[in-house]
Amino acid sequence: MTQHKYSYYVEEAALEVTDRPRKFLEAFAAVLEYGNYGIALDAYARLSAKCARCASSCQLYEATQNERDIPCHRSELLLRVYRRYFSRSGVMKARLFGGFELTDDYVELMAEEYYRCTACRRCKITCPLGIDHGLITHLARWLLAEVKVIPKALLVAVREQLDGVGNTSAIPIPALKDTCEFLEEELKEQTGVDIKFPFDVEGSNYVFFPAVSDFLLEADTLMGNAAVMHVTGGLWTIGTGNYDGINYGLFYSDRMMERIVNNLIGEVRRLNAKKILVGECGHATRSAWFVPTFGGRGAPPVVNCIQYAAQKLREGKLPLKRGKIIERVTYHDPCNIARAGRITEEPREILNAICEDFVEMTPNRTENYCCGGGGGTVSIDEIRKFRTGPMGKRKAEQIRTTGAEYVVAPCANCKKQLREVCEDNGLETVQVVGLHDLFLRVIDFGPSASVDANSRTADEGVEEAIQQTTEKEG
Amino acid sequence: METWLSWARGPFFWASLTFMFLGLARHVFVTVWEVVRATRRAGDKRIPHRKIAAVTLAWLLPFGKIKSRLAFGLTSLVFHIAIILVPLFLAGHVALWQRNTGLSWPAIPHLLADVLTVTAVLTAVCLVLQRAIAKDTRRLSRFQDYFLPLFIAVPFASGFLVMHPAWNPFPYEPTLLAHVISGNVLMILLPLTKLSHCVLLPGTQLVSELAWHWPPDAGSRVGIALGKEGEPV
Ligand code: SF4
Ligand code: SF4
Numbered sequence: 137m138t139q140h141k142y143s144y145y146v147e148e149a150a151l152e153v154t155d156r157p158r159k160f161l162e163a164f165a166a167v168l169e170y171g172n173y174g175i176a177l178d179a180y181a182r183l184s185a186k187c188a189r190c191a192s193s194c195q196l197y198e199a200t201q202n203e204r205d206i207p208c209h210r211s212e213l214l215l216r217v218y219r220r221y222f223s224r225s226g227v228m229k230a231r232l233f234g235g236f237e238l239t240d241d242y243v244e245l246m247a248e249e250y251y252r253c254t255a256c257r258r259c260k261i262t263c264p265l266g267i268d269h270g271l272i273t274h275l276a277r278w279l280l281a282e283v284k285v286i287p288k289a290l291l292v293a294v295r296e297q298l299d300g301v302g303n304t305s306a307i308p309i310p311a312l313k314d315t316c317e318f319l320e321e322e323l324k325e326q327t328g329v330d331i332k333f334p335f336d337v338e339g340s341n342y343v344f345f346p347a348v349s350d351f352l353l354e355a356d357t358l359m360g361n362a363a364v365m366h367v368t369g370g371l372w373t374i375g376t377g378n379y380d381g382i383n384y385g386l387f388y389s390d391r392m393m394e395r396i397v398n399n400l401i402g403e404v405r406r407l408n409a410k411k412i413l414v415g416e417c418g419h420a421t422r423s424a425w426f427v428p429t430f431g432g433r434g435a436p437p438v439v440n441c442i443q444y445a446a447q448k449l450r451e452g453k454l455p456l457k458r459g460k461i462i463e464r465v466t467y468h469d470p471c472n473i474a475r476a477g478r479i480t481e482e483p484r485e486i487l488n489a490i491c492e493d494f495v496e497m498t499p500n501r502t503e504n505y506c507c508g509g510g511g512g513t514v515s516i517d518e519i520r521k522f523r524t525g526p527m528g529k530r531k532a533e534q535i536r537t538t539g540a541e542y543v544v545a546p547c548a549n550c551k552k553q554l555r556e557v558c559e560d561n562g563l564e565t566v567q568v569v570g571l572h573d574l575f576l577r578v579i580d581f582g583p584s585a586s587v588d589a590n591s592r593t594a595d596e597g598v599e600e601a602i603q604q605t606t607e608k609e610g
Numbered sequence: 611m612e613t614w615l616s617w618a619r620g621p622f623f624w625a626s627l628t629f630m631f632l633g634l635a636r637h638v639f640v641t642v643w644e645v646v647r648a649t650r651r652a653g654d655k656r657i658p659h660r661k662i663a664a665v666t667l668a669w670l671l672p673f674g675k676i677k678s679r680l681a682f683g684l685t686s687l688v689f690h691i692a693i694i695l696v697p698l699f700l701a702g703h704v705a706l707w708q709r710n711t712g713l714s715w716p717a718i719p720h721l722l723a724d725v726l727t728v729t730a731v732l733t734a735v736c737l738v739l740q741r742a743i744a745k746d747t748r749r750l751s752r753f754q755d756y757f758l759p760l761f762i763a764v765p766f767a768s769g770f771l772v773m774h775p776a777w778n779p780f781p782y783e784p785t786l787l788a789h790v791i792s793g794n795v796l797m798i799l800l801p802l803t804k805l806s807h808c809v810l811l812p813g814t815q816l817v818s819e820l821a822w823h824w825p826p827d828a829g830s831r832v833g834i835a836l837g838k839e840g841e842p843v
Contacts, residue, residue, distance in 0.1 A: 162836065163832070163836060166831075166832045166835040166836055167828075167832055169835070170825060170827075170828045170831040170832050170835070171824055171825065171828040171832070172648045172651060172652060172820060172821055172822075172823060172824055172825065172828070173821050174644070175644045175645065175647075175648045175817050175820055175821055176817050176818055176820070176821035177821075178640075178644070179641070179810060179813070179814055179817045182804070182806060182810070183804055183806070183807050183810055183814065184804065185755075185804060185807065186747070186750040186751055186752065186755050187682070187686070187747065188744070188746035188747040188749075188750050189678070189679055189682075189683075191746040191750075192678065192679065192746065193678075197746075201745075203749045206746060206749060206750060208750055209749065209750060260818070262678060264669050264672065264675070264811075265669075265807060265811065265814045266665070266666075266669070266814040266815040266817070266818045267814070267818070268818040268821070271818065271821055271822065282836065282838075291843070294843055295842075295843040298843050299842050299843050389829075390824065390828060390829040390832070391829040391830065391832060391833050391838075392829075392843065393829065394826075394827075394828075394829035394830060395829075426654070426824075428653065428654040428656065429652070429653035429654040429823065429824055429826055430653055430826050431653075432653060432826060476661075477661070
């Protein structure tokens, strides 16, 4: 049972928690003791200039013009608690003059506000003091989770992953294998080549961790992944011990995040493999970048599939057909890989190589606007109106301005969100696809292969493939 | 008046200056200490120092940054330049230092000092007005956000009048006293308020990065501390 207490559903258990302010503060104290958040909170609590530069950088505030949506205003909610209970001057002031106290209503307020921020961290780059509101949102959500305020959509997924079937979409191994077999057949039909999804190959160079939902929703992306690995001769495998790169711990609890990342490392070690290859997923990549945090020395290196592909393209190991993709294509930078500037150029190298008409959204790269579904909010279906409305408005405008037919978004979450943004904002003709979906259309598999770069759908592609094969044979 | 003046220029000045130095030094010391501690505890010790340095520098010399909020940014930038240059490089101040300590450094020309002083006062007032007029800033502002710029303007305005007795409607000595006292109080406020960003700003980008570099077992230790280890999700 769930209840409409917040904008999002929570489990019944969340509504039964008593004495929340005390528990919240206990969790806060423990987090400050064992984590590294204190250093930032201490600085932020003393420094904030209240210059409001961050206000103009947040797409939400831009749309709502509501005070609650100013990044600095939201962060102040948690900083106030920090100052009052964990800074010496705050404790003293409270003793002498009273003033702010953490109440149940205040916890309630934070529960609402910190899920209005996608933790996209766009505002951080405009703050002269480098105040990272994404960090504050991240931390506040963890503390809220310790008093059981967690969106049900996220909680259920993590439960399935850690205590259930083993992945967030609850896909059992036989179903996974079936899907991959089906994809192999599909690939054979489309390309004429035998492309495999290898399972449990010990000693592989790469263990592949896509967002597991790709197996249900993004067949083209996965086929693209497999195709790239095939033509480049990459030694990769899917591990049946763990095949889910999704880590919703990033969105609500470091405790969960730690367990999920450790499971990735465990699977790589079990298979005696070398590296982690993350599929097209922003937050999965960012979470995997925490592998060195938890894995220590000798932790497996993390490679995103776009980095891999771009590298191979540069090395000339990814042969492309002559015909490029002719439709207009634009690129959405997923916050989790682009904001810190870690993956911005590789996708562009690829797109410029495979598209005739690639256009940029503005702003882009590190300054991109969030799709509007960041921070796990995309999984919360009940807030779709909010996501595609005020939160997604800016993105919709950006897409519209490009006039693109394809929006490439190499992230499972961005894809879902952008499809909904397009649907709800009169952009029904726009297609949201992965980078590897397009790749699949232009890879040159050699003489035995067959598919036209501009085949529009899988089916058409198959038809043409058959035609071309017959022509060749003829 | 004489005694007040000599008190303000003597013991009170030195006390304020010492307080400022110790206070700011404490901020720096605590930050460095925390940075070292956080780095030691971090599971991932690879900090992208170069990137952080570039961003820090970009904000310390924010000429390229102001365009996004041109009016406010420009006022703020000019204001900062003026209030940093004048107190440190005014010929009168340099001379005072030399007389008292023997230390000396080049001063800025009188005319430039005058222009900068007037600029400091004007931009301080502008900052407050802009803050009050623009909706975003008004919503965020606390008392100190209005008070501090105006208070900073006091030693500049009084200093200007001290230097130009012909334009000064007030008697000389009280003006000088106001100048010295407000300057001293400002030094005391420096480590106690958001003005401490004058020494903390160079570290904030690093601090923000470090907060993401967690100790490898932070999560599980929090779980244990809260008695939640082994609890189902
Ligand atoms: S992190 Fe993103 S959504 Fe959150 S306040 Fe900043 S810009 Fe807005
Ligand atoms: S930009 Fe930074 S200092 Fe200015 S209001 Fe926002 S968070 Fe506060």
